[in-house]
Amino acid sequence: MANIFALVRDSLTNMVASLGTSRDKAAANVYSMPMLTDEELLNAYRGAWLPKKVVDIPAFDSIRAWRDWQAKKPQIEAIEAEEKRLNVMGKLLETRIKARLWGGAAMVIGTGDQDLTAPLDVERIGKGGLKYLTVMTRRHLTAGE
Incomplete structure (x- = not known):
């Protein structure tokens, strides 16, 4: 039952493209500090x-x-x-x-x-x-x- 409530929320979710889910490719992008020698x-x-x-x-x-x-x-x-x-x-x-x-x-x-x-x-x-x-x-x- 908890999974149904997780899918029904006020956000952009697309099950086909995996947008808004744990498999969302955009969720893997982070800003990092480039460390120079x-x-x-x-x-x-x-x-x-x-x-x-x-x-x-x-x-x-x-x-x-x-x-x-x-x-x-x-x-x-x-x-x-x-x-x-x-x-x-x-x-x-x-x-x-x-x-x-x-x-x-x-x-x-x-x-x-x-x-x-x-x-x-x-x-x-x-x-x-x-x-x-x-x-x-x-x-x-x-x-x-």
Whole structure:
């Protein structure tokens, strides 16, 4: 008796074409996420203009306005000189682009200390204490403590 009620419902059902039944060919169609390998992502980014624009334009727009410092003129000049020396804006743009392309990136702050696994102690860093900035993609990093 349950099968009769299943066939009598307010929907399009065609027993000859199997529309609306479990054998409906249209019911097997689903949208799936195309998973690209790292090599395919790199080839798309390097080889076609549209994927490159999809990655680059939002990354560039996020840093285009940059920032305004609220301090005295000598302090602002010193900060901007340090930013220029370390190429902070260029490194940040590179980080954003790689994060969009590879699905994650980070900027490693180098102070000259040997142990990069230890937390960065901001109080210990003096003037000129930052030695370098390095961009690492998710392929080079591992999540952990």
